[in-house]
Amino acid sequence: MNQRASQQDVVIRVRALCNRFGTNDVHTNLNLDLSRREILGVVGGSGTGKSVLLRSIVGLHQPDSGVIEVFGEELQALSPDQRSRVERRFGVLFQGGALFTSLTLQENVALPLIEHARLSREDAEYLARMKLALVGLPANAYTMVPAQLSGGMVKRASLARAIALDPEVLFLDEPTAGLDPIGAAAFDRLIVTLRDALGFSVFLVTHDLDTLYSTCDRVAVLSDKQVLVEGPLDIVENTDDPWIRDYFHGPRGRAAQRSRSASGREVG
Ligand SMILES: Nc1ncnc2c1ncn2[C@@H]1O[C@H](COP(=O)(O)OP(=O)(O)OP(=O)(O)O)[C@@H](O)[C@H]1O
Numbered sequence: 528m529n530q531r532a533s534q535q536d537v538v539i540r541v542r543a544l545c546n547r548f549g550t551n552d553v554h555t556n557l558n559l560d561l562s563r564r565e566i567l568g569v570v571g572g573s574g575t576g577k578s579v580l581l582r583s584i585v586g587l588h589q590p591d592s593g594v595i596e597v598f599g600e601e602l603q604a605l606s607p608d609q610r611s612r613v614e615r616r617f618g619v620l621f622q623g624g625a626l627f628t629s630l631t632l633q634e635n636v637a638l639p640l641i642e643h644a645r646l647s648r649e650d651a652e653y654l655a656r657m658k659l660a661l662v663g664l665p666a667n668a669y670t671m672v673p674a675q676l677s678g679g680m681v682k683r684a685s686l687a688r689a690i691a692l693d694p695e696v697l698f699l700d701e702p703t704a705g706l707d708p709i710g711a712a713a714f715d716r717l718i719v720t721l722r723d724a725l726g727f728s729v730f731l732v733t734h735d736l737d738t739l740y741s742t743c744d745r746v747a748v749l750s751d752k753q754v755l756v757e758g759p760l761d762i763v764e765n766t767d768d769p770w771i772r773d774y775f776h777g778p779r780g781r782a783a784q785r786s787r788s789a790s791g792r793e794v795g
Pocket of ligand 1 (some may be wrong): 580
């Protein structure tokens with residue numbers, strides 16, 4: 528792929544990003560790219576700033592300095608209106624799901640369609656049912672409220688809401704946290720299936736090694752306030768670094784590698 532084509536393929540470009548809370552330097556000169564249609568896994572020890580990075584890109588945290596370019600536009604240079612237009616091309620799934628507890632799943636998913644796409648309630652709820660079907664939820668769940676559903680179902684409904692406006696980039700913060708291994712594996716497969724079908728890019732913050740091995744095209748490791756290494760898993764896991772050795776080559780890492788080999792699934 529030539530240089531020009533590869534630049535056009537980059538949907539998010541982070542350069543020299545710095546984030547600081549008081550005396551706590553979280554990111555210093557951090558650089559990272561996300562390409563069109565790729566699933567990028569962002570990993571790193573606790574407190575290395577994975578969530579702060581995600582929040583900086585989606586506009587929930589104002590960085591101290593650096594450049595975040597999204598779809599070729601520099602976020603910090605945009606007016607609030609332009610910025611919210613760009614942010615509408617994102618879908619975000621936060622850890623807790625963040626559904627409204629008093630609304631049914633159908634109403635939850637319809638909400639962004641009414642607010643941002645200005646659809647009538649009837650049309651929005653029709654589309655919401657389609658999104659809920661797309662994430663594999665049964666029709667009898669559409670009119671239930673989150674408390675009536677399992678954790679896995681709530682997660683799927685939150686995903687349906689995150690893709691309600693047909694995002695070009697989907698941000699996932701620890702999507703499999705709190706799911707049992709079978710539910711987590713099913714959710715991983717769903718992410719890959721939706722990416723293949725809908726063509727969005729995925730920025731995925733996770734601690735889950737199985738998720739990394741079963742979904743990611745590329746992985747970025749955050750360490751010491753920067754991206755320590757990024758690339759395909761076979762390159763990242765063989766990088767000479769104590770955290771990477773412990774993480775990828777400890778018992779859980781070895782089990783995830785074995786399970787990928789056994790399933791014969793190739794990513795990338
Ligand atoms: N609003 C805030 N105010 C002050 N400090 C913050 C704030 N948000 C994050 N931090 C600090 O920034 C650092 C990075 O936090 P972040 O949540 O991004 O880490 P993380 O890599 O996602 O961690 P984990 O894997 O444990 O979720 C931490 O030291 C955290 O305490």
